[in-house]
Amino acid sequence: MHKILEKKIGDSMGESEWLQVTQEEITKFGVVTKDVEPLHTDVDWCKKNSPYKVPIAYGFQTISLLTWFMHDASGAMFSGDENSENFPLNYGFNKLRLITPVRVNSFLRAKFTLAHIEEKRPGELLITANVVVEIKGQERPALVGEWLLLWVTGVGTQQVARSLNTKKQ
Numbered sequence: 001m002h003k004i005l006e007k008k009i010g011d012s013m014g015e016s017e018w019l020q021v022t023q024e025e026i027t028k029f030g031v032v033t034k035d036v037e038p039l040h041t042d043v044d045w046c047k048k049n050s051p052y053k054v055p056i057a058y059g060f061q062t063i064s065l066l067t068w069f070m071h072d073a074s075g076a077m078f079s080g081d082e083n084s085e086n087f088p089l090n091y092g093f094n095k096l097r098l099i100t101p102v103r104v105n106s107f108l109r110a111k112f113t114l115a116h117i118e119e120k121r122p123g124e125l126l127i128t129a130n131v132v133v134e135i136k137g138q139e140r141p142a143l144v145g146e147w148l149l150l151w152v153t154g155v156g157t158q159q160v161a162r163s164l165n166t167k168k169q
Contacts (some may be wrong), residue, residue, distance in 0.1 A: 013112035021057045023104050029061045057102040062143050069110035091148035100140040107115030107136035125151040
């Protein structure tokens with residue numbers, strides 16, 4: 001699989017459907033993350049005080065949508081399920097920038113490009129995907145970054161299981 005994917009570096013990994021970010025979702029995100037700020041949750045405050053005049057999504061909310069965007073864009077290729085021993089792990093980011101605030105009720109979509117792939121250990125492929133989250137009707141994106149995904153398969157699943165079962169004495 002590693003050699004097959006190497007030939008695809010620079011190719012599109014897919015593009016998600018448009019997804020609307022609603023006030024209800026923004027407010028819930030603030031509650032769940034214990035970060036309730038008027039810039040995100042108070043419509044009246046925003047009308048009077050915000051340079052955007054409407055609430056904006058949390059930056060971390062936009063980041064958290066990357067998983068949904070990837071599943072949608074790739075046809076769930078990077079999804080684990082109960083019928084497979086293979087699974088993806090979020091490995092973090094090389095680069096990540098929040099470029100443009102996401103106003104309430106905006107529509108977002110993400111585009112992914114395969115940037116790099118390497119075998120970390122047998123059964124573990126580290127995949128670097130370039131990602132751009134677009135805002136419908138906006139020239140500048142909401143987010144750009146290099147996202148790292150660890151695809152674990154075969155012997156890699158045994159290594160992960162061993163690391164979870166190791167207890168410090």
